[in-house]
Amino acid sequence: MTGEDEEIACTQNGQMYLNRDIWKPSPCQICVCDNGAILCDEIQCQDVLECENPQVEEERFQEYVAARDQPDLQAHKDHEENEDQREDLVRGVLKGLMVNLVSLASLVTLVLQGILPTQDQMD
Numbered sequence: 493m494t495g496e497d498e499e500i501a502c503t504q505n506g507q508m509y510l511n512r513d514i515w516k517p518s519p520c521q522i523c524v525c526d527n528g529a530i531l532c533d534e535i536q537c538q539d540v541l542e543c544e545n546p547q548v549e550e551e552r553f554q555e556y557v558a559a560r561d562q563p564d565l566q567a568h569k570d571h572e573e574n575e576d577q578r579e580d581l582v583r584g585v586l587k588g589l590m591v592n593l594v595s596l597a598s599l600v601t602l603v604l605q606g607i608l609p610t611q612d613q614m615d
Contacts, residue, residue: 511527524582
């Protein structure tokens with residue numbers, strides 16, 4: 493591992509992740525290593541049904557069997573799911589950044605209009 497790799501790697505709870513690695517520290521949270529920064533977002537969790545006799549839909553069962561028997565297909569589906577989760581995470585982070593930028597722009601506007609005092613005026 494070179495010095496560059498170490499700069500962009502992330503560490504969480506003693507576990508090291510490489511740049512662009514995606515992991516789930518908890519069932520309802522997903523994280524990505526982005527050039528040394530850990531970006532996490534809450535994700536919608538699937539409800540877990542606690543039944544004595546759970547019923548599985550035939551179509552879903554057949555998909556499971558087909559995927560189990562074709563590991564390359566399952567790996568492809570997993571990769572697509574990870575890409576979708578990564579895109580959702582990036583969208584969420586960008587949305588949060590946009591909200592922060594809009595808030596900051598509003599505050600700057602209020603300071604420039606003299607409605608809010610500057611730090612110098614507060615001292």
